[in-house]
Amino acid sequence: MQLTSPFTPDMIHNLTLSVYEDAVKLRRLFHENPELGFEEHHTSSVVEKYLRGLGLEIITGIAKTGVVGILRGQKNGPVIAFRADMDALPIQEETGAAFSSKNPNVMHACGHDIHTAMLLGAAKALSQVKDQIAGTIKFIFQPAEEMLAGGKHMVQDGVLQNPDVNYIYGFHVWPDLPLGQIGFKSGPLMASMDSFEVTLKGKSGHGAAPQQGIDAIVGGSHIITGLQSIISRETDPVDSVVLTIGTLSAGSGFNIIPEKAVLNGTIRTIKDDTRQRVAKDFTRIIEGMGAALRLDPDIHYQFGYPVTNNTKEHVDHASQLAESLFGEEAIVQLENPSMASEDFSFYLEHIPGAFLFLGVQDQAGGAYKLHNEKFLPDECVMKYGISLYIALAVYHFKMSQ
């Protein structure tokens, strides 16, 4: 696909440069003032004020701290949504940046400061060419992507309606790809994320008289090993599943048979039918092995984020546009999904669209992984994101014609 006059790649890059300074200021402001999920009061008030200044229609209080800006073009056309997440993580920052977090034990270590600032930059750039937009853009700023499913709450609160959204796009900074490259994948891009807590109840006793008790540690160990057979023996070897027991708590002394063991963990899959099956297998194995080992299990299984499923059409549009903007060398077609998860999946359950990875790996802070206390991606990645948002709007609104 070709970007043509007046929206040539050069014109889009210039439009991006005209808002870049704003984006940098905003990014540093957000980075310095990080807030945890559903507590993004400062962040969302900055977002609201900025969008108001651009003359957009504003919705606030959606999913508690979410903000939506609506840009209506001069003519009718499709409604597209661009989404950023605003929350930070409970991490003590150690980047040494001049704009380091002022909030103890809270840090933007997943790049959501960049996502939010980049989308505000795109909103400014696109409001400058509003006259040429045939359709509507919803700029979605959601809370609580980390663990708390802010995206799900946004959808439940009607963010995709009134006006109804046709397509949605979102970007995530990605330290597994070099700065300057963008990762694309149609179909499953990121895994589902479910979690569980299991209590195995046995009977306490003297450590020297195991026959008098029911050992929850020995039984629990068998169950932990048994659970892995769901993956090694019951799942197609080319269908990826992860089952991780993250905590195991049991026992009170070296010579006491423990009465109970509590396991916590997570399960990741990349196909919805596998996800449903694994949840059933999990219960079957724990109940069956629990009965065999005289342990009474109490299972709490929680379905969390679904698989992030990109639609091919929208991934293709985005990658072709990115190629016209940044050249062939910027495009990375990803072979495999990431087993991490993302609540952008809740939007994609309802409407088509694409989630993309913007490479940030460099010699400096972008070399660290997401959720690392030293993760500090180069803010120049925002130029790629802003340009791509503009190009997507140009494409969907046929602004070149």
Ligand SMILES: [Zn+2]
């Ligand atoms: Zn994260």
Ligand SMILES: [Zn+2]
């Ligand atoms: Zn994230």
